[in-house]
């Protein structure tokens with residue numbers, strides 16, 4: 021695999037990271053993952069906007085323009101040698117300093133890393149039967165709107181899901197649904213869609229934004245609002261969304277069926293439009 025490392029294109033296994041890189045020491049950095057379907061990036065500007073906003077919030081100054089990020093993503097696709105659908109991973113850290121200290125070091129240059137991979141799309145069984153999930157307390161910090169590489173809360177949530185043989189862990193904070201381990205959550209009741217509003221408690225997912233757009237186009241009532249934890253039990257449908265999981269119906273939560281226990285009609289309608297948007 022060819023990867024990007026601070027200006028060079030190198031084989032992934034030749035890249036060496038400094039132990040003083042602040043990404044390593046402090047998780048002082050951000051990442052992005054974008055999909056490309058048959059060579060075409062999906063919503064690249066939205067990913068770039070989210071990255072640039074995060075970098076500005078953390079005061080990491082790369083000097084890179086939106087066009088520079090787009091070029092990087094396209095170069096990754098071009099140089100990957102992969103056929104078919106791909107994912108591009110980008111990571112930016114505050115950089116490698118000369119000593120360890122919490123506050124921003126002076127004169128440090130951000131580390132920019134990117135790598136391509138084959139995009140693993142949701143299996144057919146997820147589309148026909150949906151997936152199972154558990155709920156788990158949201159133990160993360162209070163700036164979940166930033167896509168930081170500090171992912172330990174999500175790591176532990178995802179591991180708990182794996183150990184229970186399910187696909188995702190829906191996180192709950194103060195009696196409300198926040199999001200999955202690496203997904204946004206939607207609920208449907210009586211034909212109306214709801215999803216937690218995009219504040220500091222969740223990552224503003226690009227897939228989430230596309231689903232909100234699609235729902236509005238389709239004329240389906242949709243609200244961004246607080247979603248109570250107990251709405252998961254009374255919903256007709258629950259979905260999770262992300263770049264890699266697309267729009268996936270959750271048909272069991274904590275061992276109990278959601279609605280009929282099958283992907284519902286609102287999911288079917290929204291997913292059909294989503295598949296169209298990604299060129300399927």
Ligand code: PLP
Nearest residue numbers: 202203204223225226227262263
């Ligand atoms: N929420 C979290 C915590 C995530 O890590 C992700 C993606 O990795 C998402 C939501 C979904 O975001 P997107 O649709 O942009 O992939």
